[in-house]
Amino acid sequence: MQRTVFWLAGLMALPVAAEAKTEISWWHAMTGANAEVVTKIASDFNASQEDYEVKPVFKGTYPETLNAGIAAFRAGQAPDIIQVFDVGTGVMMGAQGAIKPVAEVLKEGGYDFDKSQYLPGIVGYYSTPEGEMLSFPYNSSSPILYYNKDIFEKAGLDVDNPPKTWAEVWAAARKIKESGAATCGYTSTWLTWIHTENFAAWNNVSWATNENGLAGTPELKIDGPLFVKHFQELADLAKEGVFVYGGRTSEAKQNFTSGECGILTESSGGLGDIVKSGMNYGIGQLPYDETAEGAPQNTTPGGASLWVMGGKSDETYKGVAAFFNYLSQTEVQQYLHEQSGYLPVTMAAYEATKASDFYQKNPGRETPILQMMGKPPTENSKGVRAPNLPQLRDIQNEEYEKMLAGQQDAATALKNAVERGNAAIKEAVGG
């Protein structure tokens, strides 16, 4: 409430302040604990200098924000900065002329842009094949395993050792259900991002040809034997009622925080809400398949990055550069990392967090970083890219839902997802 009053006061003061300050609009998709971080970062930046004023505007979910940005661009009303989720990266990269590369913005703003300051896995994902950084990695996350310690104890499971492989997860989940410790053993958000894209990287199997689309037009490979095995196991668990499906995005988080399910796989960015719920939780790394060679490999960055729209005034770009420079500062990154569970994007911030006793006090919080940085990435684990990734995920979700409802087996679901997905990619590239 106080914040609203503050904002209203800010709006009323606008005509006076507008002359002096250059306004920078920032459209974002953060909710709950993460939205508070956005507000705080923006107001701290505004207080730190006199020339620019960053105005964060909440635009709905990730897809809604992207659509709002595109619609605004078409109408000539694009925001200055827009937060676009990982999946939209391919869409934005294809839109040269609509965007201005972040590396360019920073350089023109007079800031030394040194790529080696940033975490390589994250920056690599948001750069062109030639290495130019296109967008600013604001919130990078990695899927991890959360478990309810109270439920684990009731079920007679080891509270200090969360399951490491999928086979162990299935066993623990069955035990939770059978022992009556909870009605549901396991649930997961984002079956596409966690069980398909990261599953591939983490177990070092190919998601698609052409380095998962990073090197060219991809052709999906997700009907391989490891995927079929994994999804069939998931479908069987769903039939037994051990696995409960929550929805296509992060709905399943509620099934976990409400105490219905004992184990959850979710983005590390979901941590803020889990902490807020006050439950007795533990964190483990994302499970892998022990039959996969070389697993665990490394996970790929999810989350979102900030894109700068094209065609703005020099003054605006200077402000954006100043803001990004502010965002890269160690204290700001550390704050972001510790509050939200998202990863720090600079090496310095990671080192500083390590040097403090944060990871000792909060065991498991380093997990997503270690997962991503543990091994140098292979061609299966640098990330995935497609010109129409949102559409591919939709197709996969539809097929998975039919599978979980018992209408088709895993092999059929994945075969359909590949066939329909490849046809859609062809259409998107040809069109």
Next chain:
Amino acid sequence: MRRTVFPHKLLPWLLLAPQLAITLIFFYWPAGQAFRQSMLREDAFGLKSTFVGLANFRKVLGDPNYLNAVQVTAVFSALVALFAMAIALFLAVQAEKVIRGKGFYRTLMIWPYAVAPAIAGMLWLFMFNPSFGTLAWPLRQMGIHWNPLLDGDHAMILVVAAATWKQISYNFLFFVAGLQAIPRSLLEAAAIDGASRRHAFWTIVFPLLTPTTFFLLVVNTVYALFDTFGIIHAVTGGGPGKATETLVYKVYNDGFVNLIMGDSAAQSVILMIIVIALTAFQFRFIERRVHYG
């Protein structure tokens, strides 16, 4: 009917101008844009576009998912229109019988109409969410494996229920008005002749209500086709699978999620043709049987 004759030629146009302006800006202009877009193939940002003629239409009509959406829409609209009107008529007839507190009951009945579609959707979603829904739990206790997140039929029941619930108030209002317009003398005469209440309803009340029913049929069909987007978006998002993806939802999904503007625009144009055809059909054939008092 008496004809009103204006002394000026200009005045009638002037009086019509606001309505014309609204129609032009909010209907003809966007409709024209949709036509143009439906013949183009464009990237999401509109940076490159090629004229492709009717290729988008061919593609859309040959897409099995589109045919699925047609089916879903037909089932959804028929169910919503049927239930919303039947329940509203039943309630209106019952409300007529109430002697005390008529206004109070009516107000309560009309209330849901003020609820925005998305909020109505959220209400039903919360009540029937398989994990925390207050009404999903008793369903499960009764041995029904309720799960609209995965079972397409359950999802359909849920969106039909939400859409129906929201439309009942509107229909109720019109049926109440319609019932009040029926001359008492007819009903009294029937009663004297020994007709049962039921008999009187089907032979006198219902036929006399046909203008209202017909009007509501048109309104409800259009409502089910277009105004239910918010409910579907909030409750199921078109899923599971494509079990609740109606034509309007597919337009949104292809255009704004998948960013295929050409396909989406072609679908809007087809939708426009369907609505024009449907309305024309209803007026041409069903209206003939309507008895205007």
